[in-house]
Amino acid sequence: MRITKRIAFAISAAALMASLGAASAQELNLKIGTEGAYPPFNNLTADGKLEGFDIDIANALCEEMKAKCEFVTQDWDGIIPALQAGKFDAIIASMSITPERAEKVDFTHKYYNTPSALAGPKDSDIKGVAKADLAGKTIGVATSTTHFNYATQTYTDSEIKGYPTSQEFLLDLANGRLDAVEDDISVLEEWLKTADGACCKLIGQPSPQPVEIFGEGAGIAVRKGETDLVNKLNDAIKAIRANGKYKAINDKYFTFDVYGAES
Template sequence: MKKILATAAMALAFGIASLAAAGAEPVKVGFSPEAYPPFYSADASGNWTGWEVEIAHAICAEAKFECELTPIPWDGLIPALTTKKIDAIMNSMSITEERKKTIDFSDKYYNTPTAIVGPKSEKFGATPEDLKGKIIGVQVSTTHSAYAKKHFTEAAEIKEYQTQDEANQDLAAGRIDATQADSIALDAFLKSEQGAACCDLKGHVAEDLEILGPGVGAGVRKEDTEFKEKINAAIKAIRANGKYEEITKKYFDFDIFGS
């Protein structure tokens, strides 16, 4: 799940009730300002679009709050939340027990498999044995980094990148042997001109709920319980009223919500 100046951040309708009172400043919702299609993409004018942006709009509208989408480097999102530089995170952040030691999460709003992609010229799968001796690229401070370090202990190297796009570029250039990320994000890469030319899907990794978690939710501070309840209610409402399905059909031909 992820570069544009802060002045390009768009206004969303989403926030904490106590901060949304008359005259209050917009609530800041953090995201990593990097291309992460189809969840986040910047158009020629610097406006952010994509499935997750539209879902955020829908949650905002349902909750009747305002906020400002605020760009923060991925590995700085949780620190920015806990120090109150932002008020929420909506950026394909998986709900994990490790993260819940520091922050809380809303209910999930999507859940998809984790994939391994590698060069078309090589035949291997997504198991630890398949990846033995290989250089695997992952985005820093992600569940994928944690998973690779735990399960792919016999890899030649777990190479970390600030963005998934950088990992994809190194894979296409032959500087790494494989990359692990969300299956939908990697599918978008494989459908790009560069990805289609170089690489293919090797498989999905074995489940590890402790690391990968049950899905993606909105990150919130532990003390903001009323805020979390309002987000949960909005997620439930857009699932029930058809808005979630309406948005999802624009990007996917399957139910991204998962089981």
Template sequence: MKIAKLLAAAAALALSASLAHAEIKKVRIGTEGAYPPFNSVDTSGQLVGFDIEIAKALCEKMKVECTFVAQDWDGIIPALLAKKFDAIVASMSITDERKQKVAFTDPYYLTPGNFIAPKDTKITDISPAALKGKAIGAQSSTTGATYLEDTYKGSDIKLYATQDEANADLAAGRLDAVLADKFVLYEWLEKTDAGKCCKFVGPDLKDVNPQGTGIAVRKEDNELREMLNKAIKEVVADGTYQKINAKYFPFPIN
């Protein structure tokens, strides 16, 4: 009798898990739309970029219907917690501070931080001592901003709502350098007229984003997080990830 009851309980638990999985048919994805080439808005008003294509590929693997919601970066985690959307696919670096509020998938790409400066800069050393008194910019509420505030206390740190605004001030001569994710800066330097003003300075800073970039979900949404992790492995295994990667970068980013 006890064995029969245990088997019945196990079957009920398996059915419950199956039903819970089946309940996830639609997923709303939040992204910034101001962080090219990862996420931006094209001339027709559509969200485009690496993050968007990866998200669509993951949704296809999960066999769910996905919609996208554009959200300002500073409010993106509060909007997730308020259930404006179900997951953040917006090049969000995984940090211990953010883990206190949300749960992350496995990283879907890895990126170091880098400084850029005008091509005629005299900066060769990017140590805190060498950049003391220099005006340095970063996008607010990013790992780059935190890294500057923690490490470059002697510099004049200026934070911006978007990466484009920081880059624009650098191009206009109002900053001595900008710190951001290497791949985002590469896009601006290589593919925009404004970026022709500037160049990378100093080595990669791998400790800016040591845990990589992941997808954030609410802590209670473990089923969705597990589905996303499985889908990430699948798009890498079948070559989908590499095709999307090659469309945006001439080098692997995972």
């Protein structure tokens, strides 16, 4: 009888261990790639801490998916190749969903959508954002971005100066080395509140903002064919929009809903 009980206990214990092992195997572990140089969306502080809207959204999505996540910082120009090489599993870095990028990665639905804008010195003689308004001017913009694509295609009578990050061209604008810069309106508005940004003002927003250049909004990029991860992330985006977590994060950084119109 004791032998029978011992056998039964052993079988039960083995079943429990197998169950725990299966649960552990199903745990979602993700590495999230981000730039860390694009406030207020993602920024690396002096003490090495990542902060910003993208970071808070990523943490909320990971919590919703019950996933264990860690962040990896990566220069913008190499962020898609790094994803493809397996350095991380997803990019949450304000990446616009465009047809060109969709040939290289798969995207979730958007998690925000804000317009492009131009800024310049407060004493600038630039009156608008049309091609003629910027003729002969030097415009700073980050390379490998939708803003760079728009500027090079639209302002053909201007000098377009490319930079690795927005922080670098904003510094040049503040120091009088540029006539204007183009970037996300939220990034520019946040910078204008700083001491360096006191020099400058918003000039305006290009209109219309062509979807074929700017895309449908910012999405999360994953490697091609990872449909299951895309679905999990889409479900999580929908969930945090519904349960109020998205709004709490939104209101921490912005005075308006950055998600934009429902699609």
